[in-house]
Structure formats: C-alpha cells, structure tokens
Amino acid sequence: MTTIRLHNTKSRKKEDFVPIDPQNVRMYVCGPTVYDRAHLGNARPVLVFDILYRLLRHVYGEKSVTYVRNFTDVDDKINARAAATGRPIRDITDETIGWYHDDMDSLGAMRPDQEPRATEWIGAMITMIEDLIAKGHAYEKEGHVLFRVRSYENYGALSGRSVDDMIAGARVEVAPFKEDPMDFVLWKPSDADTPGWDSPWGYGRPGWHIECSAMSYELLGASFDIHGGGNDLQFPHHENEIAQSCCAHPEGGFANYWLHNEMLQVEGKKMSKSLGNFFTVRDLLDQGIPGEVVRLVMLGTHYGKPMDWTDKKRAEAEQTLRNWRNLTADVDVGEVDAELVDTLADDLNTAGAIARLYVLAKGDAATFKASARFMGFLTDELGEWAAGVDLTAYADKLAAVRAAAMETKDFSAVDALKKALMDAGVEVRMSKAGVELLPGAGFDAAKLEGL
Numbered sequence: 001m002t003t004i005r006l007h008n009t010k011s012r013k014k015e016d017f018v019p020i021d022p023q024n025v026r027m028y029v030c031g032p033t034v035y036d037r038a039h040l041g042n043a044r045p046v047l048v049f050d051i052l053y054r055l056l057r058h059v060y061g062e063k064s065v066t067y068v069r070n071f072t073d074v075d076d077k078i079n080a081r082a083a084a085t086g087r088p089i090r091d092i093t094d095e096t097i098g099w100y101h102d103d104m105d106s107l108g109a110m111r112p113d114q115e116p117r118a119t120e121w122i123g124a125m126i127t128m129i130e131d132l133i134a135k136g137h138a139y140e141k142e143g144h145v146l147f148r149v150r151s152y153e154n155y156g157a158l159s160g161r162s163v164d165d166m167i168a169g170a171r172v173e174v175a176p177f178k179e180d181p182m183d184f185v186l187w188k189p190s191d192a193d194t195p196g197w198d199s200p201w202g203y204g205r206p207g208w209h210i211e212c213s214a215m216s217y218e219l220l221g222a223s224f225d226i227h228g229g230g231n232d233l234q235f236p237h238h239e240n241e242i243a244q245s246c247c248a249h250p251e252g253g254f255a256n257y258w259l260h261n262e263m264l265q266v267e268g269k270k271m272s273k274s275l276g277n278f279f280t281v282r283d284l285l286d287q288g289i290p291g292e293v294v295r296l297v298m299l300g301t302h303y304g305k306p307m308d309w310t311d312k313k314r315a316e317a318e319q320t321l322r323n324w325r326n327l328t329a330d331v332d333v334g335e336v337d338a339e340l341v342d343t344l345a346d347d348l349n350t351a352g353a354i355a356r357l358y359v360l361a362k363g364d365a366a367t368f369k370a371s372a373r374f375m376g377f378l379t380d381e382l383g384e385w386a387a388g389v390d391l392t393a394y395a396d397k398l399a400a401v402r403a404a405a406m407e408t409k410d411f412s413a414v415d416a417l418k419k420a421l422m423d424a425g426v427e428v429r430m431s432k433a434g435v436e437l438l439p440g441a442g443f444d445a446a447k448l449e450g451l
C-alpha cells in the first residue's frame with residue numbers, strides 16, 4: 001500500500017500518515033463563512049484538500065474516507081450583511097451556499113461527504129460548552145461564556161508559541177467580562193436584531209471556534225486523523241479548537257495531523273475580503289476561463305508555499321489543457337500511473353504530479369487520461385470546452401496557399417492567413433515537413449469562420 005507522507009504542523013515535520021482506522025479515515029476542514037462569493041484565495045484550501053481526499057480514497061478505498069467541511073452560517077459578518085441589505089439571514093446564507101457549490105464544482109472539486117451548517121448543530125455546541133463549564137475550563141459572565149485559556153496548559157502547542165508571546169502579537173479584545181484578555185468567547189448574548197437560541201445562559205449565539213469543535217466531535221468523534229485549513233486560521237482559530245476539544249474530551253486526541261495551506265497572494269499580501277484586494281472564482285469563470293484552467297494554475301504551486309495568480313500562468317494552463325484535451329478526446333480511460341500517485345503521496349506534491357502528467361502526455365494516452373482525471377482534470381463534468389477542435393482543414397488550406405506562394409514568390413496570402421489564424425488563438429508551426437496547427441491560449445473558434 002502507498003505510504004502517504006504529510007507535513008504535520010503539530011510536529012513541524014513530514015511524517016508517515018498512519019490512520020486511526022484504515023476502514024474509516026476521517027478528515028475535517030474549516031469551511032467558509034457564507035455571506036459573499038468565494039474569492040480565489042478561498043478556493044485554495046478547497047483544491048488542496050480535494051487532492052488529499054482523492055488520494056486517501058485511492059489508497060484506502062472510496063468508502064473508507066469521511067471528509068467533513070462545515071459552513072459557518074452564523075457570524076457577525078453575516079448579520080452585518082443582512083442589516084445592510086434588509087434581507088433575511090437565511091436567504092443570504094442559502095444563496096451563498098448555492099454559489100459556493102456551483103463555483104467549487106466548476107473547479108472540479110468533489111463535494112465532501114458531509115457539509116454541516118453551524119445553525120443545525122447549536123444543541124451540540126451548548127452541550128459542549130456546558131461540559132467545559134462543568135470541568136472548570138469555561139465560565140459565565142454577563143450572558144457570555146468564556147474559555148479559560150490558562151486552564152489548558154498545552155495552549156499554543158500547534159503554533160509552537162507561549163500564551164504570553166501570542167498575547168503580545170495578537171489583537172486580543174480586553175473586555176470587562178473576561179478574567180484574562182486571552183480568554184475567548186464560546187457563547188454571547190443576542191438581542192432582538194441578531195439571530196439567537198435559548199441556552200442555559202440566556203438567549204444568544206455561539207462563538208466561531210466552538211462550531212468546529214462541536215461538529216467535528218459529532219461527525220468524526222473525539223479523535224480523528226486530519227484537520228485542515230488555511231494557515232491564517234492556525235492562530236487563534238485552530239489553537240482554540242484544540243483547547244476546546246481536548247478539554248471537553250480528554251479521552252480523545254482531537255486531530256492527529258494538522259495541514260495548513262499557504263495563502264494566495266496579491267502583490268505580497270493575502271487575498272482577503274477585508275483588504276479588498278480580491279476577485280472571485282465567479283469573476284474568472286465569467287471571463288470565460290474554464291474551471292480546470294483555474295485548477296491547474298492553483299495546483300501548480302505546492303500548498304505550503306505562497307502563490308500568485310498571474311495571467312501568464314492562466315495562458316500557459318489554458319494551452320496545456322487544450323492540448324491535453326485534444327490528445328485524449330477519443331481515448332479510453334486506463335490505469336492511474338503509480339509514479340504520479342507516489343509523487344502526490346509525498347506531502348501532496350501537486351507541482352511534481354503535474355510535471356509527471358506532462359511526461360505521461362507523451363506516452364500511453366489511456367494511462368495519461370486516467371492520471372489526469374485522478375487529479376480532477378479532463379473530467380466530463382468540467383465540460384469538453386477544448387475538446388474536438390479539428391484544425392485539419394485550416395492546416396491543409398495553409399499548406400496549399402504556401403505551395404502556391406512557392407511558385408509565385410508572393411507570400412502575402414500566406415502571411416494574411418497565418419495572421420488570421422493567430423488572431424483566433426491558433427498556434428501556427430510551419431516547417432519543411434508541413435504545417436501544424438494547435439489551439440493555443442485564448443483560442444476562439446468563432447474567429448475561424450470565413451477563413
């Protein structure tokens with residue numbers, strides 16, 4: 001069996017992945033807060049953990065992997081959006097979840113096995129908070145419940161920092177109801193204008209961190225294998241998840257392997273809604289960029305490295321996928337290449353696996369197609385956007401015009417046809433051996449009409 005190796009944030013080392021139960025490998029990834037279209041940065045964890053999900057299913061069997069990714073549908077940013085638009089919260093969250101599914105499906109990301117909405121698990125959160133209070137790890141003050149950070153001695157272990165260092169570096173809210181500035185909210189009061197639920201501490205709503213602890217416990221248990229998310233979530237969100245889960249369920253170890261993707265950047269800064277330096281996945285799709293082109297660009301960089309989206313990368317990926325689609329148009333799907341699987345198993349070396357696809361593209365087409373599909377490319381679901389472009393007639397015509405020009409020594413007709421083809425995004429290769437045409441970046445079949 002393939003040994004998967006993963007860089008575990010917890011140990012800061014690459015480790016062999018050994019599941020708790022190979023019959024049921026369990027992964028939890030922090031999902032989006034749903035009030036707006038996902039930006040391209042938000043797509044990065046989706047694609048990275050999609051690759052891990054595919055790899056786990058390949059190695060352990062499709063029925064032996066459970067992947068959970070939540071929707072945060074209760075949050076002050078959602079409340080603010082509802083207040084600003086006058087729309088009911090549920091309309092906003094339902095619509096955003098629909099968009100999220102459409103956009104991520106377009107990128108060829110498989111849906112997780114379970115996608116719990118936080119608002120459907122409030123009871124589980126209340127139970128966990130009661131348990132934390134009973135065990136002395138949390139306290140109630142003025143309708144708030146707070147986690148007592150100093151009661152958990154391993155706090156900060158994931159990031160490898162001490163509590164005091166973290167306080168110094170973080171913007172922690174000092175509030176009169178806190179025993180210690182580091183303590184964070186598990187439950188807070190709601191008024192008539194904010195969503196709320198009845199609880200032992202009055203009408204209120206959960207803090208963000210407790211959502212993931214409660215839902216992962218309910219769906220995956222007190223110990224599970226992999227926890228993922230962007231590295232912007234490592235502190236405080238993941239430190240807080242660990243503190244809550246390990247204190248409420250000391251019998252379990254929470255997540256054994258922690259994986260964090262680096263950020264998609266714009267000019268050296270994290271793409272984010274708050275900085276306003278973002279564009280959405282939908283913007284790209286609406287510009288006519290196929291989802292699998294976005295996928296190829298995003299997986300071209302290892303998840304542990306920051307990356308930029310550039311138009312150059314987009315154009316190269318588009319050309320590559322066009323060629324790959326042409327190569328595999330009428331080809332049956334063979335077996336996935338073992339070397340490609342091994343490459344991915346080495347801490348999700350997606351860039352290496354893509355390099356392997358380039359090699360495979362020159363060999364047996366059935367193996368190549370299976371391997372590309374394994375990585376989520378060239379699937380029918382993504383649309384045959386580039387397949388079946390038959391440029392033979394144009395190549396024949398250009399060859400004939402060139403043959404005539406050889407006689408007359410007037411090459412203007414050759415140049416004109418060549419230019420028209422290039423304007424349509426066709427790559428023109430002319431040599432003594434003949435004429436070769438390939439659909440290139442920005443290929444537009446409509447512009448071929450009349451040539």
Ligand SMILES: Nc1ncnc2c1ncn2[C@@H]1O[C@H](COP(=O)(O)OP(=O)(O)OP(=O)(O)O)[C@@H](O)[C@H]1O
Nearest residue numbers: 032033041042044045229230263264271272273274
């Ligand atoms: N620029 C980025 N690059 C990679 N991953 C990102 C980026 N921005 C957010 N993420 C990840 O997207 C996922 C969804 O997060 P969430 O919906 O909370 O977005 P967010 O962090 O609120 O976005 P923003 O920071 O733009 O407000 C998380 O795993 C988060 O780490």
Ligand SMILES: [Zn+2]
Nearest residue numbers: 030212237241
């Ligand atoms: Zn989370």
